[in-house]
Amino acid sequence: MKISELSRRSGVPLPTVKFYLRAGLLPPGERTGVNQAVYGDAHLRRLAAIRALREVGGLSIEQIADVVAAIDDPGLPVRDVLARSCDAMLTRPGSPPASPPAAGGEIDALMVALGWEVRPDAAARRELAETLAALRANGYPDLPAEAFIEYARLMEPLARAEIDHFLEGAATSRERAVEESVTGTVLWERVLTTLRRAAHEHFVSQAPELTRH
Amino acid sequence: MKISELSRRSGVPLPTVKFYLRAGLLPPGERTGVNQAVYGDAHLRRLAAIRALREVGGLSIEQIADVVAAIDDPGLPVRDVLARSCDAMLTRPGSPPASPPAAGGEIDALMVALGWEVRPDAAARRELAETLAALRANGYPDLPAEAFIEYARLMEPLARAEIDHFLEGAATSRERAVEESVTGTVLWERVLTTLRRAAHEHFVSQAPELTRH
Incomplete structure (x- = not known):
């Protein structure tokens, strides 16, 4: 297809393409003339991935370029590509390069206690x-890291079911x-957190009364 | 205390105060001279609340002014004050004034199915x-709203425990x-979602291999 059709079918504006x-x-198309090239399904797939990273994941162009480089690196296992985009989604723009915070060691111990295999630099x-x-x-001045365990155990079966579903889907x-x-x-996380907030409102509305002044 | 001490003890810079x-x-202090006033604990409490709304909740100044007006309205029950700040935290800056989306009716039906009392305009x-x-x-082109029920039932006991803890605390x-x-x-939500993501990484690392190309 021509670049104009690539733009139309992907929903990405032509100047952005x-x-x-x-x-x-986006890799170059196959040249068919001095100023002409044709594009294929691989380009559509790439544009869909870029769009998800940008619009749903909220990544910057620099972060997207990093993920795309990982996709294009044939030596890199898929799980490392996914790790790279997951890390980017947790890195807020403008946040300083992370010096390990004081609580870092406690979180490392928490991961060991949970038995979770998570990269040291995740x-x-x-x-x-x-x-x-x-x-x-x-x-919560005296909060121990162990207070997170209850939340972790709640997330464990959910995360397992979500990953099973993801692996079954066998992306092409x-x-x-x-x-x-x-x-x-991102989207199922939003479902989860918004339902938590709605449930908060429900249980506050059930409370006999709030007599604070 | 003088305004300089109010700034120091609250950690809010003087120009911001x-x-x-x-x-x-922030309500005016008690005047003690032409250009002098003294401030009390109520001012410290107010600054701590503003700071939480701004730094943790991510609210704009306009949104904070709205919450503060609710705090200052003696006729408004506390639960309505909290509802106002909760709604503001879910309203992204720059998002268009919400015309009810097509899926709105399905979410209304979901709340009925869950038995949750949540304001119609929450x-x-x-x-x-x-x-x-x-x-x-x-x-997920054909996803029914009922797919959210599993996530809702997972959040229900957590939200109830969190609200019980909140009510026990009996804010002064x-x-x-x-x-x-x-x-x-906000902060416990971040605990929850980050643990979910860490668990994802763990279960992906447990998968025998990802053979996608």
């Missing part, structure tokens, strides 16, 4: 350590695997 | 409807109630 080509996020460890520090600074390409992992992670 | 006074977020309903629509547009002021509700909602 051209930018992705220039930036190397962004989730840093995020948990920062959240533990934030809780201590905001009303590395791009599809990234796309499904991003939308599955 | 002065801005909050001008903007009416931001959580809109957020769930938008997330359902996003899931349908991203890989409306400001404290807002502050605790914001940090409890």
Whole structure:
């Protein structure tokens, strides 16, 4: 297909498609003339993955370029490609390069206690350590990391079922695997957290009364 | 205390304290001279609440002004004050004024099926409807709203325990109630979602191999 059809079918505006080509996020088409090239299904798949990373995952262009480089690295196992996009989703733009926070060692011990195999440099460890520090600074001064275990055990069967479902789906390409992992992670997380907040409102409404002044 | 001590003890920079006074977020101190006033514990509590709303809850100044107005309205029950700050935390800056999305009716039916008492105009309903629509547009075209029930039943006992803990704490002021509700909602949510992501990585690492190309 021509670039105009690639734009139409992917839903990505033509100037953006051209930018992705220039930036190397999208591989060049097959040249058919001096200023003409044709594009195929691989380009559609790549654009769908980029769109998921950008719109659903909230990644910056720099982060997307990093994930795309991982997709294009044939020596890198798929699970490492997925780890790279998951880490990017937890890295907030503008946050300083992480020096290991004080609570880092406690989170490492927590992962051992849980029996979870998580990379030593996974962004989730840093995020948990920062959240533990934030809780201590905001009303829970003596909170031990073990307080997270109850939440971890609640998430375990859910995460297992979600990954089983993901693996059953047998994505047809590395791009599809990234796309499904991003939308599955972010959108179902939003389902989970919003239902928690709705349930909070329900249980507050059930409480006899709040007599605070 | 003088305004300089108020700034120091609250950790809020002096120019910011002065801005909050001008903007009416912080009530005036007791005048002791032409250009002098003294401040008390109520001001410290208010600054702590504003800080939680801003730094932890991510609210804009306009949203904080709205919550503060609710705190200052003696006729408004505490649960309505909390509902206001919860809704603000789910309202992303720049998102268009919500026209009810197509999936809205399905979420209303879901709340009835769950037996949850949630205000008809709660931001959580809109957020769930938008997330359902996003899931349908991203890989789950036929997803029924009932697919959320499993996640809801998982969140129910957790949310109940969290609200019981919150009510036991018996906040000493409306400001404290807002502050605790914001940090409890946001920081424990981050614990929950990050543990889910860490568990994902664990279960992916347990899978025999991912043979996608």
